[in-house]
Amino acid sequence: MTSVAVAIPRSGRTRRVLPGFGLTMGLTLSYVGIIVLLPVLALVLKGAEIGPVRYWEIVTSPRTLAALRLTVTAAAIATLFNAAYGLLMAWVLTRYCFPGRRLLDAMMDIPFALPTAVAGLSLTALFSANGWYGSILAPAGISVVYTIWGVAIAMSFTSVPFVVRTVQPILEDLDPAVEEAARSLGASPFTIFRRVIFPAIQPAFLVGATIAFARSLGEFGAVIFIAGNLPMKTEIASLLAMIRLEEYDYNGAAAIALTLMLIALILLALSNWLQSRMQRKGGVT
Amino acid sequence: MSLAMSNITRRFGQTEVLRGIDLDVAKGELIALLGPSGSGKTTLLRIIAGLDWPDAGNLSFEGQDWLLKTAAQRKIGMVFQHYALFPHMTVRENIAFGLTVLPRAQRPGKAQIAETVQRLLTFLQISQLADRYPSELSGGQRQRVALGRAMAIEPRVLLLDEPFGALDAQVRRDLRRWLRSVHDSAGITTIFVTHDQEEAFELADRVVVMNGGVIEQIGRPDQIYDHPATPFVARFLGLTVELPVVMKAGRAEAAGFDLTALPRRALPEGPATLFLRPADIQPVADPAAPFHLTEISSTGALLRVVAESDSGCRIEAEVPRRDGHGLETGMNVSLCAVAGQIFPGLASQRASSPVAAETTPHALKENRL
Ligand SMILES: Nc1ncnc2c1ncn2[C@@H]1O[C@H](COP(=O)(O)OP(=O)(O)O)[C@@H](O)[C@H]1O
């Protein structure tokens, strides 16, 4: 690896201006190999060991199916909410000047910094029948804890910064003259947003939403406390994988994990494809 | 009068960026706002466009108070300094934008919009670019698209901020002629901003020279060129030689200079300052004169000549190379001024140079007297 990279500038016609390509590239690839690719590979190999027929049996068993359905549905709800809220938050943070803006900006990162289990515990306490929120919601007949809504809320808590943090820099970099041009051409504020601003932030928005979704699929710590984990009802897929592990059913665990990973991969690929389509259309000025 | 401004004042915090602008623009006129960077040109343009509001003053168009109208209601065509095209729309979509955002009742049909856009594309000679995105265009092409987008809404006034600022010299010249021809055939009242004197003079019917938030002079290009009204305008137009002279009976006198070619001026007796272009100074061989040549260098077409007097006065002159073959370093010369502008009093050279005046606007007021 290293020797090839070093050989290129000497003999090849492409001379690199920046030094250190061999070292940096080598380090990066080693890291990706050891920390990311190897576990994924192990997972795939384990899955392959099971064989397609057994894999299909495991995944389509009622309990697994229910867990996957709950996970994907709750993640979708959380992502929809976060997409809307994250966009709004990014807009507020970049467009308006108000006291406490920096504080609010810093607070956006709390879900990243907080241990997810802590978040899960406090959410459960808040939404339980005698908690601050729960005591208001319970008389209205709404229960959050031990339902899909609880799962979705926990998921959205841990993934809210993704959309904000991907959209915010794009909004900050937008050339104000472009909006002024639209304004002087007679566009209403809403039209300016729809036809000028949103197309510019759309790729970043999509990336943010996709990562938020992928993260929600795998969220564990925050969810298990509030979900109640009733099999067939509020049991998420990653918890089921964990239960299988504890039962020494390694095949079952691997099959579920592989499925979660496949869903996330398909989603990332889809978002990349959408993005490249938009980029070809727009391009950077 | 189509566009009338009076006493327009704009402050950003403590800095007064516009300090009482009075300007009337006739229908169909092509006006240049000329001034150094930071003189408030863009700010004035944005106020006319309705993208910014003055702290005081009036702005009206054909009798209507424009300060009561939004940018959209004014129907202004604005071309921004860096074009500000919509990056994710094709050239065609960019030009159509202003028509597609009209309220439904006024919006032309799809076919009609397409036809208008096609007509503009042809008019601006960019039909072949119609389906490209802005990122696939050169600076000059973007410029044309930006103009097309502004013209599509049939604006009552066209505003262009440094329209040629980001282009290279050849494209600038071509686009300049092209813009003039566009203006002449479309007849839209147009104001454009520039810091390039040549550009302003070649293109505009009238030039407005701005400095430090005030208008220094308004006039036809030749008028301003021949009779700069203030020392600032004189310096800005390249009258860089400032010579202390003494007025006697309407004529300026200075040791070693022949100033008899200058017209008489009704100025008080006493000290004054003569502003000259280096090209308007001719060295003439004269063994008795106090100046002698210390440097001669060639730029190709011109000889740049430096003459110094025994008293330490240093004058630069430019002579066409063809006429300068007799000149040698060391020879004594008298200097003959063929044109120049005299202002009463002694303008101190440093404090009132255009750059210094920009940072300390008050220096200018003082030496304008
Ligand atoms: N939004 C603003 N806030 C504060 N100062 C500004 C703003 N816009 C312009 N200025 C100041 O006003 C002065 C004139 O600016 P401008 O009108 O852009 O000049 P020009 O276009 O002639 O170069 C500059 O000194 C600039 O710093």
Ligand SMILES: [Mg+2]
């Ligand atoms: Mg400007």
